[in-house]
Amino acid sequence: MKTLLTSVLLLFSLIGFSQSEEQAIRETLQNYIKGSSYNDMEMIQDAFYVDADLFLSKEGQEIWVLSPKEYANLFQNREQGVFNGREGKILAIDYANDIATAKAEIRIPSRKQHFVDLFLLKKLSGEWKIISKAATVLP
Numbered sequence: 001m002k003t004l005l006t007s008v009l010l011l012f013s014l015i016g017f018s019q020s021e022e023q024a025i026r027e028t029l030q031n032y033i034k035g036s037s038y039n040d041m042e043m044i045q046d047a048f049y050v051d052a053d054l055f056l057s058k059e060g061q062e063i064w065v066l067s068p069k070e071y072a073n074l075f076q077n078r079e080q081g082v083f084n085g086r087e088g089k090i091l092a093i094d095y096a097n098d099i100a101t102a103k104a105e106i107r108i109p110s111r112k113q114h115f116v117d118l119f120l121l122k123k124l125s126g127e128w129k130i131i132s133k134a135a136t137v138l139p
Helices: 002-037 041-047 068-073
Strands: 048-058 061-066 087-096 099-108 113-124 127-137
Touching: 002 041, 002 087, 002 099, 002 113, 002 127, 041 048, 041 068, 048 068, 048 113, 061 068
Parallel strands: 048 127
Antiparallel strands: 048 061, 087 099, 099 113, 113 127
């Protein structure tokens, strides 16, 4: 009976750990999504590792590479805290120990734009950070 009780407690603690890690990853991604939807440069930058690379799509360029600061600066001339029409949704999260991958969909209906973002995250000093992002524009 004692072994069964120990096994059940261990199982519940692992489930709780799993849910809390996924929730922490989700919060980092939501900070990126909310920051880019409400023109919050600080929130955008806080979601990323400072030396992360963002590999983006841009018309006329095969690849457009930005730092988190350069990406956040794309929102500097917009009113902070005001919804800009970007709608984001987390589609998938997968993690193992201190690394994770995630996929999100970003839509801007007013511009008829649809993006898919892929993220690589790492837990650094106890906090999940996006260490790389790649995005594509869908037709």
